[in-house]
Amino acid sequence: MRKKILAVSLVILLVLPLLSSSQGQPATTLGKVQARGKLICGVNNAVPGFGFVDPQGNYSGFDIDYCKALATAIFNDPNKVEYRPVTAASRFPALQSGEIDVLIRNTTWTIDRDVGLPFNFAPTTFYDGQGFMVRKTSRINTLKDLNGATICVLQGTTTEQNLADMARRLGITIKPLVFSDVNARDKAYDEGRCDAMTADASGLAAARIKLSKPDDHKILPELISKEPLGPVVRHGDDQWFDIVKWTVFCTMEAEELEVSSKNVAQLKTSQDPRIRRLLGLEGDFGKKLGLDNAWCANVIEKVGNYGEIYDRNVKPLGLERIADGKPSPNALWNDGGLIYAPPFR
Amino acid sequence: MSTVFARIPLWRDVRVLRIGAQVLFVLFIVLIANWFYTNLQINLERTGIRFGFDFLWTTAGFGISEGLPFEPTDSYGYAFWVGIVNTLRVIGLGILLATLLGLIAGIARLSSNWLVRQIASVYIETIRNTPLVVQLFFWYTAIFLKLPRVDESIVLPGPIYLSQRGLALPKPYATETFSLWGYGLLVSLLVALAVYVGRRIYLERAQRPGFAGLWAFGVFVLGAFVGWLVLPGAPIAWEMPTLGRFNLEGGWQLSPEFAALLAGLVVYTGAFIAEIVRGGILAVPKGQTEAARALGLRPLQVLRLVVIPQALRVIVPPLTSQYLNLAKNSSLAVAIGYPDLFNVANTIINQSGRAIEMVLLIMISYLTMSLLTSAFMNWYNRRVRLIER
Numbered sequence: 209m210r211k212k213i214l215a216v217s218l219v220i221l222l223v224l225p226l227l228s229s230s231q232g233q234p235a236t237t238l239g240k241v242q243a244r245g246k247l248i249c250g251v252n253n254a255v256p257g258f259g260f261v262d263p264q265g266n267y268s269g270f271d272i273d274y275c276k277a278l279a280t281a282i283f284n285d286p287n288k289v290e291y292r293p294v295t296a297a298s299r300f301p302a303l304q305s306g307e308i309d310v311l312i313r314n315t316t317w318t319i320d321r322d323v324g325l326p327f328n329f330a331p332t333t334f335y336d337g338q339g340f341m342v343r344k345t346s347r348i349n350t351l352k353d354l355n356g357a358t359i360c361v362l363q364g365t366t367t368e369q370n371l372a373d374m375a376r377r378l379g380i381t382i383k384p385l386v387f388s389d390v391n392a393r394d395k396a397y398d399e400g401r402c403d404a405m406t407a408d409a410s411g412l413a414a415a416r417i418k419l420s421k422p423d424d425h426k427i428l429p430e431l432i433s434k435e436p437l438g439p440v441v442r443h444g445d446d447q448w449f450d451i452v453k454w455t456v457f458c459t460m461e462a463e464e465l466e467v468s469s470k471n472v473a474q475l476k477t478s479q480d481p482r483i484r485r486l487l488g489l490e491g492d493f494g495k496k497l498g499l500d501n502a503w504c505a506n507v508i509e510k511v512g513n514y515g516e517i518y519d520r521n522v523k524p525l526g527l528e529r530i531a532d533g534k535p536s537p538n539a540l541w542n543d544g545g546l547i548y549a550p551p552f553r
Numbered sequence: 554m555s556t557v558f559a560r561i562p563l564w565r566d567v568r569v570l571r572i573g574a575q576v577l578f579v580l581f582i583v584l585i586a587n588w589f590y591t592n593l594q595i596n597l598e599r600t601g602i603r604f605g606f607d608f609l610w611t612t613a614g615f616g617i618s619e620g621l622p623f624e625p626t627d628s629y630g631y632a633f634w635v636g637i638v639n640t641l642r643v644i645g646l647g648i649l650l651a652t653l654l655g656l657i658a659g660i661a662r663l664s665s666n667w668l669v670r671q672i673a674s675v676y677i678e679t680i681r682n683t684p685l686v687v688q689l690f691f692w693y694t695a696i697f698l699k700l701p702r703v704d705e706s707i708v709l710p711g712p713i714y715l716s717q718r719g720l721a722l723p724k725p726y727a728t729e730t731f732s733l734w735g736y737g738l739l740v741s742l743l744v745a746l747a748v749y750v751g752r753r754i755y756l757e758r759a760q761r762p763g764f765a766g767l768w769a770f771g772v773f774v775l776g777a778f779v780g781w782l783v784l785p786g787a788p789i790a791w792e793m794p795t796l797g798r799f800n801l802e803g804g805w806q807l808s809p810e811f812a813a814l815l816a817g818l819v820v821y822t823g824a825f826i827a828e829i830v831r832g833g834i835l836a837v838p839k840g841q842t843e844a845a846r847a848l849g850l851r852p853l854q855v856l857r858l859v860v861i862p863q864a865l866r867v868i869v870p871p872l873t874s875q876y877l878n879l880a881k882n883s884s885l886a887v888a889i890g891y892p893d894l895f896n897v898a899n900t901i902i903n904q905s906g907r908a909i910e911m912v913l914l915i916m917i918s919y920l921t922m923s924l925l926t927s928a929f930m931n932w933y934n935r936r937v938r939l940i941e942r
Contacts, residue, residue, distance in 0.1 A: 386887075387887075388888060392693075399694070
């Protein structure tokens, strides 16, 4: 009898895993994320204000907040995210192989990446551009002054190519010094090995506050490239693409309608149909995405609208949305910027 | 006369079994390789990646800070070649200097002088027991970047400029009389060769030691010198480095990235080689040294003629591994901004997205370099091996 029980339990033990695996892995990314219980987000860990990890292991930044927004849309919990730091070189293979669910790591949207690689780009969350940081004492004021200069640049970005393009366009020669490590690049610039450092303006602002004497350096006003940054997903899962896309739009629409984390609770009684649809009180957009109907309300409540996310992370770097009355591309469209969400209807 | 053996059945014939087992094994390997290949194919198709090397002929569009002349309009393939040459520069010079340093440190560790012995031990133990990438960062950020800024360069007569932008030396270049001088050199080289052979024969006959090479070298230098004086203009002139707006322009320049990488690799590998040299020397029986001393050889002669030739037999095989390590470790260059093949290849991957192709090329490049080094060292090993009669 005892032997029989043993035999039966053995058989069950052996067969159970087979059964569960024959139920199969959920085919969709959303299904996989929900089954796992957390979102795996490919991020940067070395750019303050965008993706940064402090010595205690806490992640913070603009991109990190979009990971949180996505986790909130799915689980109604901004902490159900596993941050996976990826390098500029490893991010695409990581996304391609399914190691990460979404890539939110200051990645520029270009035709080559969109068409040449099996990826889709969600709406741009931050309009960046490549600029130059120089020493204030260097007498470099315009791009042409860079003729003959040595320039520190980080590998694994479009920056190297933009730099060479600029030099060809202006007919000047420059010496690029290519580093694989942000800290080595910053150190080399700080010590004076390079006359200038080039990166996206956001990256330069973040690097500047880490230099030994930040006030001795300035960022040239001219930008040499368009760098629209935003989340990236794999081809082949339109539902997941929609979720990422509309989570971004949710934060933008919320700002436009002046719905913020502070007033979202009260606005649930609002009679404005646009707000009612945004918060999931009318319509079934959340259900159609495979999410809770209050997904967007949750995102606004737990993470905030676009303006709140921007002010929390990017403003402290000294990058204003509207500087001296002139809107940057990151201002709302009705303020003269490019931040624009299609209507929620 | 003719004894008829019962025919052994095939399945018990050792020769058949041996061949059969090998055929099976090869088949097994081929099947596995095939499985990997089809797997790759299926996955590439599934993820929509195209595979091919045609992108190597498209425009690179990025710059390279040092090495062969390179323009952003050149192709990816040429960019990779520039990287390979930069790697070879470091490896070639690195192997040479690491061997020298290792030889000196290894012998110093066996020195009868207490101080010399201790210095060698401290060097070997600290360097061998810390990670190379840390040492590279140290060389780069704590030593070479701490040199004076370029506008405050140390200027030595020459002029030689030393700053954190690197070392700049006057560069020799050929003037129009150089080809004439070249012919002169060729003639004196032939004369020197004749002197060498003649001297060797004389020494052999006279049964005495001597340096035939030294005589030949003297003749060659004399010829070169006379040629220089006879010509109307100097065959070689110097291009001087000058301080430009930002950097030193012209002359022969050594970048701090190259210097830091070279110093890091040489010092690191030298420590390992020193231990190999020490082991090799200790493997030569003490009686050999004593016998050589008894024959009246001076200490340096003992080392050069008796100990080292025998020690080489023990040294060469592990030395080869150290050379290969140095070659592979040179890929850490990317950490300190030296444009070696790995650095350039990474840029190409980022820009073209052709990760699989480039990783394959990187592997093939390192493999080729390592196999060539290995082949050369094996040839050398056979040469120094004890030939038993």
